[in-house]
Amino acid sequence: MTSEAKASPRQRLLEAAARVSHQYGVGVGVDTLCRAAGVSKRSMYQLFESKGDLLAASLERQADSYVAQLLPMVDDGRSPRERILHVFGRLEEEAGEPDFQGCRYLAAQIELKEQSHPASRMARRVKGNLTAFFRAEAEQGGASDSDLLARQLSLVFDGASARAGVGADRLTGLVTPTVTTLLDAAGMRRR
Amino acid sequence: MTSEAKASPRQRLLEAAARVSHQYGVGVGVDTLCRAAGVSKRSMYQLFESKGDLLAASLERQADSYVAQLLPMVDDGRSPRERILHVFGRLEEEAGEPDFQGCRYLAAQIELKEQSHPASRMARRVKGNLTAFFRAEAEQGGASDSDLLARQLSLVFDGASARAGVGADRLTGLVTPTVTTLLDAAGMRRR
Numbered sequence: 001m002t003s004e005a006k007a008s009p010r011q012r013l014l015e016a017a018a019r020v021s022h023q024y025g026v027g028v029g030v031d032t033l034c035r036a037a038g039v040s041k042r043s044m045y046q047l048f049e050s051k052g053d054l055l056a057a058s059l060e061r062q063a064d065s066y067v068a069q070l071l072p073m074v075d076d077g078r079s080p081r082e083r084i085l086h087v088f089g090r091l092e093e094e095a096g097e098p099d100f101q102g103c104r105y106l107a108a109q110i111e112l113k114e115q116s117h118p119a120s121r122m123a124r125r126v127k128g129n130l131t132a133f134f135r136a137e138a139e140q141g142g143a144s145d146s147d148l149l150a151r152q153l154s155l156v157f158d159g160a161s162a163r164a165g166v167g168a169d170r171l172t173g174l175v176t177p178t179v180t181t182l183l184d185a186a187g188m189r190r191r
Numbered sequence: 192m193t194s195e196a197k198a199s200p201r202q203r204l205l206e207a208a209a210r211v212s213h214q215y216g217v218g219v220g221v222d223t224l225c226r227a228a229g230v231s232k233r234s235m236y237q238l239f240e241s242k243g244d245l246l247a248a249s250l251e252r253q254a255d256s257y258v259a260q261l262l263p264m265v266d267d268g269r270s271p272r273e274r275i276l277h278v279f280g281r282l283e284e285e286a287g288e289p290d291f292q293g294c295r296y297l298a299a300q301i302e303l304k305e306q307s308h309p310a311s312r313m314a315r316r317v318k319g320n321l322t323a324f325f326r327a328e329a330e331q332g333g334a335s336d337s338d339l340l341a342r343q344l345s346l347v348f349d350g351a352s353a354r355a356g357v358g359a360d361r362l363t364g365l366v367t368p369t370v371t372t373l374l375d376a377a378g379m380r381r382r
Contacts, residue, residue: 106301166311
């Protein structure tokens with residue numbers, strides 16, 4: 001890990017935006033963001049058109065690690081059913097961490113309200129990739145209606161991470177049985 | 192409907208808080224809230240300890256109409272299964288409206304981040320009542336595990352309203368089949 005002092009102003013802004021907006025919400029002010037990054041507002045506006053563009057770039061930059069944390073490796077030899085359950089197992093693990101605040105991509109969209117905001121569009125794109133993963137695995141696993149199953153799994157994912165994020169549910173004994181029921185109902189092969 | 196001019200400053204603040212925080216998020220400033228209500232900041236602080244208390248009181252005030260919009264009438268003669276499906280039918284209808292932004296009680300909790308915030312606690316209490324409704328109906332309808340079913344239905348409710356609120360899904364053909372699958376898996380009586 002590079003120390004913040006050695007990182008470029010751009011990197012520091014992207015890292016600060018990730019950290020601060022996840023903690024306080026995307027409504028956090030430009031002053032707070034710049035202070036957290038140790039970068040002047042002038043420099044920020046030389047690097048990014050607007051706070052919205054900085055947030056969008058920050059969300060985009062985190063997408064790789066988000067995907068790596070959640071999704072199984074490509075061609076890991078497991079069945080589509082197991083690969084789908086892997087995602088929810090990871091979510092359950094993350095939700096067990098004390099500082100878990102739910103999916104930052106869902107939170108960004110809820111907080112911004114405006115669907116055309118650059119950060120909202122970026123967040124929707126990242127989550128769209130998760131739905132696409134579910135759809136591809138559903139097709140591969142012989143689901144009777146892979147589009148419906150992908151929408152159901154996305155709904156469970158967002159509902160579970162939101163509820164865990166606000167402390168309404170700890171997810172234990174909830175997510176795996178729910179997903180299993182939906183996989184069974186869709187006729188997903190057990191192997 | 193009473194005109195805003197005739198409503199008391201307290202009522203105007205509560206109404207403005209509902210409207211403005213739903214539109215812009217609970218991070219909206221005190222100045223904006225007071226301007227929307229046509230009430231001075233001085234008056235606001237005479238009526239409420241803090242913006243947080245105003246938000247909490249506003250969420251509490253909306254709880255009755257929230258419940259009335261979603262829940263079936265007490266003892267309406269329908270089966271627990273039908274009464275549960277009623278809630279999701281209402282959610283689907285609401286989600287079809289052009290200005291739908293998802294459940295304000297979930298949004299408030301996600302936006303505030305802080306679970307001990309008065310408005311967060313109020314929101315959690317209102318949503319807890321929804322889970323309690325599901326649990327009571329699940330017991331009444333013979334669910335094998337009424338606590339699990341209530342958690343599942345709450346998860347679907349929040350996931351569906353969040354996804355519809357951010358424009359990720361329109362819910363058509365999604366919510367009723369999902370809930371039906373979970374009710375069947377829980378062994379809820381069909382009548």
